[in-house]
Amino acid sequence: MAEAEGHVAEPGDWFESLPIEAKHGDFLRRIADLLLTDAVFEGTKPLDVTGGSPVLRWCDPEDMASRLAEHRPSGDGRPATQEQLLAFVRFVVDYSVKTGHPHFFNQLFSSLDPYGLAGQWLTDALNPSVYTYEVAPVFTLMEEEILLSMRKLVFGDGHPSANGGDGIFCPGGSMANGCAINVARYKFAPEVKASGLHGLPRLVLFASEDAHYSIYKMAALQGLGEDGVFVVKTDPEGRMDVGHLESQIDSALAKGYAPFMVVATAGTTVLGAFDPLPKIFKVCERYGLWMHVDAAWGGGLLFSKKHRGLLAGIERADSVAWNPHKLLAVPQQCSTLLLRHGGLLSACHSRSASYLFQKDKFYDTSYDVGDKYLQCGRRVDALKFWMMWKAKGTIGLQKHVDKIMDNIKYFLGQVQRRASFKLVLENPAFANVCFWFVPPRLQGSQNSPEYWSEIHKVAPRIKEKMMKKGSLMVNYQPLRDWPNFFRFVLQNSGTNHKDMDFVLNEIEQLGKYM
Incomplete structure (x- = not known):
């Protein structure tokens, strides 16, 4: 950008010198393109030979703090360049959990609905x-x-x-x-x-x-x-x-x-x-x-x-x-x-x-x-729901729920067929399937006094491995007298039986030598 006579260009001058309609338009279009590519399309595609992304890119808190410090507002008060702002957005996307990823089953929310996202953007644009x-x-x-x-x-x-x-x-x-x-x-x-x-x-x-x-x-x-x-x-x-x-x-x-x-x-x-x-x-x-x-x-x-x-x-x-x-x-x-x-x-x-x-x-x-x-x-908060309901109709929302329950039925059947898994409840009523993974070394030793204390350690270790690998996120917890178990929950109707198989295969792979 050319400098005015007698003026040394500051990093943020690219923005101030633009016409009013271009100030926001160019920057927001670049942000939208970045988000659609990295957060939406790639961020909701599982890793395979064609590409995709992990559920998360793990970073220890101390390391994350150091990386975040590189993107702080300038200490000398100077504005950032457009490229610096875009680099910050890429950083946020890169190190955030992709909750719309088909292998995110960690909480009672997930998925990324395009109509809901459009409603959310409309809300934010109007700022009411x-x-x-x-x-x-x-x-x-x-x-x-x-x-x-x-x-x-x-x-x-x-x-x-x-x-x-x-x-x-x-x-x-x-x-x-x-x-x-x-x-x-x-x-x-x-x-x-x-x-x-x-x-x-x-x-x-x-x-x-x-x-x-x-x-x-x-x-x-x-x-x-x-x-x-x-x-x-x-x-x-x-x-x-x-x-x-x-x-x-x-x-x-x-x-x-x-x-x-x-x-x-x-x-x-x-x-x-x-x-x-x-x-x-x-x-x-x-x-x-x-x-x-x-x-x-x-x-x-x-x-x-x-x-x-x-x-x-x-x-x-x-x-x-x-x-x-x-x-x-x-x-x-x-x-x-x-x-x-x-x-x-x-x-x-x-x-x-x-x-x-x-x-x-x-x-x-x-x-x-x-x-x-x-x-x-x-x-x-109503607008994104309105958009989804209008776009899909009551029939579409019914299909969403029924597909989730179909996937859960399939997942439950697969858990029951595998010797390495033990259900907490044999017949769960809803979209929660709770289970223990039993490593090969513990199979057949249910009567051992150390069995349940060893089982208690398994889920946290597997959770650490899956998160550091970025392949999967499934939550775990104890409940009453039960030691730590995995709690698989499903809301993403974009998943399929192949994704259900992936969850169990990945847990078996990560836990087989424990």
């Missing part, structure tokens, strides 16, 4: 904040329509709970559970909004031992304390023991506590268990308790005519947490809280700030929905 109709006219209506459609799936199309209920998008399933606790508490004791817990009996809720850890976090955050969560035992399949639930409620009442809520789970994080919702509803009805269903993981089954029976009874819930970014593979993040009761969210959360929610606006202010949210400024 959704609290009033005047600043987000399309998105306020879009959110309400998506939430209504989801309520119809949960409570039944045409049921009063769908049209007369309510809902919000939340920054993750943990916050959806937290909002459910807050609303249930308000329903039980409305004075808590103004006066807090002062003067109230001790409020307690109930959740299974396999419920999401956010229940405890949110109970602590809202002043109930972690001890305010009474733990209910589960059966051998990981489902809530309803008999023990009743005894825990009776125990709380005998102590003078005030039970107000039961948290059931539809798809537990580790085992993928579904609590017996119809039986839990009867208990809640008998004791006058709010029934919340954490269906963050399992809610997507509502799209499947073949598998939605696992959610039988969810239509009786008072509130439901459902994360489309999990089973339905909507880009992070997309989490909702759905209520059968209208008006409660607003009564519980609203503050009517006059600088946002004026009642004398020139349009119907019932469309200013932001006051029922705990957040003020927030992203449009």
